[in-house]
Amino acid sequence: MTSAFQPRPEMLRIHDLHAFYGESHILHGIDLQVARGECVTLLGRNGSGRTTTLKSILGLVGRRSGSIMVNGKEVIAEPTHRMAGYGIGYVPEERAIFSTLTAEENLLLPPQVSSGGMSVDEIYAMFPNLLERRNSPGTKLSGGEQQMLAMARVLRTGARLLLLDEITEGLAPVIVKKLGEVITELKSRGFTIVMVEQNFRFAAPLADRHYVLEHGEIIATITADELPARMDWLHQTLGV
């Protein structure tokens, strides 16, 4: 299935991942692989398990079983706070900008996990708004600025695998366009990206591959090349 990607070393491999919230069984054996430098999306209707997949990687769900390998290391037994140390940067759906911290304190909050993260100057060059607003309380920023901040926050740490959950949700088209440029730039810098995205028009030109989820299972993998031929099926499946 992924033979075309084999030459590139694997960044993330998930095998038979099950996740539970209390008694509810949410993920029913997810299998996916992401090569270093690749950008993949998780597509699916609401409740199909896309966000839970990202949260499961970080251990933010009740209970998990299966295997999660990051850079060849099994991490499923690791506590959440160690996951950043494996080079994972998480941008949650709710953005989670802290209101009692200024924008800059939000930016500088996560500890650096490896060298090679973007410098604060580079980040401000990429997101000039954040420089202007750096002393404002985090949640006084506009929705778009908060999203930029949530992205910027993980770029500084040296994370190489970005888990982005619905980053375009509720944002104006001009901001969405800017985010597209940012993702393109990050891809060119060699970041590995896993995106949960509702906005298919945003994700399609950026992603190398798409995983389609339904009821907590992956029902299809579509490469960027195959996409035009599968569009009708995809529209039907996603209900868009």
Next chain:
Amino acid sequence: MEIFGVPSALLGSQLLVGLINGSFYAVLSLGLAIIFGLLNIINFAHGAQYMMGAFVAWIALTKFGINYWAALLLSPVVIGALGVVLERTMLRRLYKLDHLYGLLLTFGLALIFEGFFRDQYGISGQPYEVPELLQGGVSLGFMFLPIYRGWVVVAALVVCFGTWFMIEKTKLGAYLRAGTENPQIVQALGINVPLLITFTYGYGVALAAFAGVLAAPIYQVNPLMGSNLIIVVFAVVVIGGMGSIMGSILTGLGLGLIEGLTRVFYPEGSAVVVFFIMVIVLLVRPAGLFGRA
């Protein structure tokens, strides 16, 4: 000299008593506020931990000859370490449950701690002498200021504002504030929240013990000294706003002063004025004066 028909010396001395009580309220409610902020636990053992802080100082002095100044450091370390053990072995199991469970557990612990000290030392109270350096007093013209009492106010203020500075202006404080808002995401960003929680509980408890040592030479060292105080301190926390750092400091000092003034102008009301204010604040601003709804 008289102010509103009250001799200035009387007014001054009652305001001083109020300021001293307020200093204890501030240090204790500050500890409660940071514990509640991060742990979501209403630490009912706070009064007992304050009492144990005083007892550690008294035992250190009478059994081991360790003086006040060393006890001021030793006692918070010992009681803070005990807090760390409690957090790791017991409180940790309750974070996912309703606040009530933490309250019940810490209430039970408070009863056990108090019972133990009552059993060992009785309730008559043990005297603890004012350290030599701080004995005596100075005349301020309008009133007489015992040096030790002035020291208590200064030490409490330094500790309160030092804590405020740590929380508002340092990296550790940023972790703490962020952890109070959304511990899951803070963990996902790579910060060891369980360790932060342990530290916070230990620090909050150490603050209580520090207040206990400060209190030892003023009040007698008594197993019940904490339970008498803690109810008022809870009222202070409610008035200031749960989880607000500056709120608990300012409310603690302010309410101490109001209590002092009430003692001058309407002595019968001094024991209930804090609770009266609490009722009004809860009616008008349920989140507290400095709290966010």
